Amino acid sequence: MRYRELGKTGLRVSELGFGTIPILSGHVPVLPKYYSPDTETAVAVMKKAYDHGCNFYDTAIPEEYGDAEAKLGEFVKTVDRNTVIISDKARFYGGGDIYREVIRSIENLGTRPDIYFVHQVDESNADEVFGKSGALEALYDLKREGRIGFTGIASHYYSVLYRAALDPRVDILQGSGNILERGMLDRIRDEEVFRNKGFILNKVYAAGLLIGPFLPAELIGGILGYPFSCALLGVGTFEQADVAFAREYPPLEFSFEEVTERLGRSFEPLCCDRCEKCVCPYGHEIHTSFRQFNYYHLGKEFWAINKLKMDFANTYEHCRSCIDRVCMKDCPRHLDIPKEIERINLLIRAYGV
Numbered sequence: 357m358r359y360r361e362l363g364k365t366g367l368r369v370s371e372l373g374f375g376t377i378p379i380l381s382g383h384v385p386v387l388p389k390y391y392s393p394d395t396e397t398a399v400a401v402m403k404k405a406y407d408h409g410c411n412f413y414d415t416a417i418p419e420e421y422g423d424a425e426a427k428l429g430e431f432v433k434t435v436d437r438n439t440v441i442i443s444d445k446a447r448f449y450g451g452g453d454i455y456r457e458v459i460r461s462i463e464n465l466g467t468r469p470d471i472y473f474v475h476q477v478d479e480s481n482a483d484e485v486f487g488k489s490g491a492l493e494a495l496y497d498l499k500r501e502g503r504i505g506f507t508g509i510a511s512h513y514y515s516v517l518y519r520a521a522l523d524p525r526v527d528i529l530q531g532s533g534n535i536l537e538r539g540m541l542d543r544i545r546d547e548e549v550f551r552n553k554g555f556i557l558n559k560v561y562a563a564g565l566l567i568g569p570f571l572p573a574e575l576i577g578g579i580l581g582y583p584f585s586c587a588l589l590g591v592g593t594f595e596q597a598d599v600a601f602a603r604e605y606p607p608l609e610f611s612f613e614e615v616t617e618r619l620g621r622s623f624e625p626l627c628c629d630r631c632e633k634c635v636c637p638y639g640h641e642i643h644t645s646f647r648q649f650n651y652y653h654l655g656k657e658f659w660a661i662n663k664l665k666m667d668f669a670n671t672y673e674h675c676r677s678c679i680d681r682v683c684m685k686d687c688p689r690h691l692d693i694p695k696e697i698e699r700i701n702l703l704i705r706a707y708g709v
C-alpha cells in the first residue's frame with residue numbers, strides 16, 4: 357500500500373480507503389449495493405483491509421449509512437486506535453444540528469472522529485453551511501474543543517468545493533470522480549487553490565456500475581495520477597477487500613475517448629465528463645441528467661429513470677425553445693446539449709413514463 361499526505365493535517369493516509377456503505381445492514385436508500393454482513397463479519401472484512409495496509413475508513417450517521425458507523429466503531433476497538441483514521445459525516449447544514457450529530461457519532465463510534473464532513477453540500481444549502489452559525493462554524497468549534505480532529509466539506513459540486521478550498525476553516529474536501537466522470541478531477545488538478553487541502557475521492561467505481569465494462573485494476577489505476585489524498589472504494593466482502601487493497605496497482609493512462617469507446621460496445625454513452633462548466637442561466641442541472649442517462653444503461657434503470665423524471669419535462673421544454681444556449685459555450689466535449697436532452701427525453705418516453 358502506498359501512502360499520501362492528507363493536505364496540511366500532518367496525517368499520512370493510505371492511497372486507497374475503505375468506504376463503508378456496502379457493510380451496512382437494513383434498508384437505507386443509497387445507491388450502491390450493500391451486503392448486510394453481521395457485525396462480526398463486517399469487523400473481519402475491515403480488519404482484512406487493515407492487514408493489507410488500509411488506514412482510512414469513511415462512514416456516515418445511521419440515517420445515511422445504517423449501522424455502518426457502529427460497525428466501524430467495533431472494528432476500531434480491535435486495533436491500535438492511533439493506526440486508523442476515521443472519517444465521518446452528516447447531512448445537516450445548521451450549526452446546532454451538526455453539533456448534535458457529532459456528539460451522537462462519538463457515542464456510536466466509541467471514539468472521536470479524525471475528520472467530520474458536512475455531507476452533500478450544494479448550492480441550495482451552501483450559504484447556510486458556510487454562513488454565521490452554520491455547520492462549518494460548528495465543526496470549527498468542535499475541532500477547537502478537541503471533539504473532532506479536522507473539518508471537512510463533502511460535495512458533488514465543483515463550485516462548492518472551490519468555495520471550501522478558499523475557506524481557512526476547512527481542512528479536507530471530499531468529492532467524486534472516476535475515469536468516466538473525470539471533469540471535476542481535471543479542474544481540481546489544474547487549480548492551485550486545492551493544493552492547500554486534503555482531498556478524499558469517492559465514486560471510483562461509480563457505485564459499482566463501471567465494474568463490468570472495466571476491471572477494478574483499470575478503474576483504480578486510471579485515477580492514480582490525480583492529486584487526491586485517499587480514494588475510497590466501497591467494500592462489503594473479503595474478496596472485495598483483497599481486490600481493493602492486497603496489491604499496488606500501477607497508474608494507467610486512459611483517455612476519455614478510450615473510456616467512452618469501451619462503454620460504446622454496449623450502449624451509446626452520453627460523452628459528458630461532468631466537469632460542470634455548463635452553467636445554465638435558467639437553473640437546469642443538465643450534467644446530472646447526463647449522468648443518470650449513462651447510469652441507466654450501466655444497470656441502474658429504475659433508479660435512474662426515477663431521478664430523470666424529476667423536473668425533466670420542464671428542462672426539456674425549456675431547452676427546446678432556448679435560443680442563446682450559453683451552456684454549450686464552455687463545454688470541453690463540444691456536446692450539442694439540447695440534442696442530448698432530446699435523447700434523454702426519448703429514453704424516458706420509451707420507458708413509458
Ligand code: SF4
Nearest residue numbers: 636675678681682683
Ligand atoms: S439549452 Fe438553454 S435552457 Fe437548456 S440547459 Fe442550455 S442554457 Fe439552459
Ligand code: SF4
Nearest residue numbers: 628630631632634687
Ligand atoms: S455537458 Fe459538457 S460542460 Fe457540461 S458537464 Fe458535461 S462535459 Fe462538462
